[in-house]
Amino acid sequence: MTPSHRATGFPAGDSSPPPAARRRPGGRTSRIRAQVLDAVRAELVEAGYDALTVDAVAARAGVHRTTVYRRWRDVGGLLADVLDAASDDDWQPEDTGSLPGDLAVLNHQIHTALTAQPPITAALIAASFRSDEAARALQRFWEDRYARCEIVVTRAARRGEIPARTDARQLLIAATAPLYHQLVLLRTPPDPRLPDHAARGAALAASAGAFTESPPDDTP
Amino acid sequence: MTPSHRATGFPAGDSSPPPAARRRPGGRTSRIRAQVLDAVRAELVEAGYDALTVDAVAARAGVHRTTVYRRWRDVGGLLADVLDAASDDDWQPEDTGSLPGDLAVLNHQIHTALTAQPPITAALIAASFRSDEAARALQRFWEDRYARCEIVVTRAARRGEIPARTDARQLLIAATAPLYHQLVLLRTPPDPRLPDHAARGAALAASAGAFTESPPDDTP
Numbered sequence: 001m002t003p004s005h006r007a008t009g010f011p012a013g014d015s016s017p018p019p020a021a022r023r024r025p026g027g028r029t030s031r032i033r034a035q036v037l038d039a040v041r042a043e044l045v046e047a048g049y050d051a052l053t054v055d056a057v058a059a060r061a062g063v064h065r066t067t068v069y070r071r072w073r074d075v076g077g078l079l080a081d082v083l084d085a086a087s088d089d090d091w092q093p094e095d096t097g098s099l100p101g102d103l104a105v106l107n108h109q110i111h112t113a114l115t116a117q118p119p120i121t122a123a124l125i126a127a128s129f130r131s132d133e134a135a136r137a138l139q140r141f142w143e144d145r146y147a148r149c150e151i152v153v154t155r156a157a158r159r160g161e162i163p164a165r166t167d168a169r170q171l172l173i174a175a176t177a178p179l180y181h182q183l184v185l186l187r188t189p190p191d192p193r194l195p196d197h198a199a200r201g202a203a204l205a206a207s208a209g210a211f212t213e214s215p216p217d218d219t220p
Numbered sequence: 221m222t223p224s225h226r227a228t229g230f231p232a233g234d235s236s237p238p239p240a241a242r243r244r245p246g247g248r249t250s251r252i253r254a255q256v257l258d259a260v261r262a263e264l265v266e267a268g269y270d271a272l273t274v275d276a277v278a279a280r281a282g283v284h285r286t287t288v289y290r291r292w293r294d295v296g297g298l299l300a301d302v303l304d305a306a307s308d309d310d311w312q313p314e315d316t317g318s319l320p321g322d323l324a325v326l327n328h329q330i331h332t333a334l335t336a337q338p339p340i341t342a343a344l345i346a347a348s349f350r351s352d353e354a355a356r357a358l359q360r361f362w363e364d365r366y367a368r369c370e371i372v373v374t375r376a377a378r379r380g381e382i383p384a385r386t387d388a389r390q391l392l393i394a395a396t397a398p399l400y401h402q403l404v405l406l407r408t409p410p411d412p413r414l415p416d417h418a419a420r421g422a423a424l425a426a427s428a429g430a431f432t433e434s435p436p437d438d439t440p
Binding site: 125126128129135138139142170173174176177178180181182184185186187197198200201202204205207208209210211 | 345346348349355358359362390393394396397398400401402404405406407417418420421422424425427428429430431
């Protein structure tokens, strides 16, 4: 994944502000969008959801407030666009040649995003509990990311590492869920071994047929 | 787990209000605590965190507001006590005789809690993103629940289902995390097969040695 000013959350989520000189593709409209979304991210991590207002975003972005109201309507619209913009990239999961390897790289990217400073990913997840619009945008974002990751499972099946009828989504959720659970909900201190452990566990389970439609061992 | 007026979140989380006639153990102090915590849960699911105030809780509980301020101080204190109270039970994981069976029962309890109506568990998790005190209480609650679940792993190791050196916490997180991730963060529609699938995946991974200190397959 290319380092990006976009605050993705999954998997990488480089939240650093863009270098001032970075070229903004497109014309004035996309330049304004980039300025506004940068301002949303900065306000969110600095002041939090409660202080996030259209006016503060407009002022920080140096854009007239009526422009922001007209295009984004409210804070929910701004947050949703930050998340939608995060999918506008060419990120693809790495091909390391093995399923545990691919999942480990993915998990390290998620771990980096979830523990990044400033914590833009964590702030966007928290905001999803405040704004239904942000929650739906976060769903879209993750849906897109998990869909892109399905190639990891396809490749593993092609290499014979896992059964051909493995459910890609189930496997990807199993691999990544422990990171989100521990870092976002359980709020345990970051454990550098966690990405590899979760990747290995899911890969072993997949190899054992845990995520096939009709599992070999249909225990309750 | 006995049905309880306590809103636990993990694993069962029966959030129904207590029958009026239910005996409150202890004296006036614990009676007041029960009334106040019931009122917090009811206010939280009906009106949400933003409308949750000490005064509204006191009025609903029929308790003088100075009593509530003195004992709980603020909304954070009230939420933390709801979560701390949820650990005051004798819940233990079921012993079904097999690791996949034990984990499946546990996951069904979590699934029930996370999809319950009224959604008290979901509301408490959402509140943990608003109040540091609630977040710390939620950590304590989960820590207690996961500690109680370690017996599931001990029994499985004793039966020879998994290696003796299996890390109980890693296994339990792997089994339960997909439910939290899908239902709380990804907000996918409840899937009745999810509890069993996640349980089976974690059990298979554990049997394959995924959660031992020195894994047989030390892939990156």
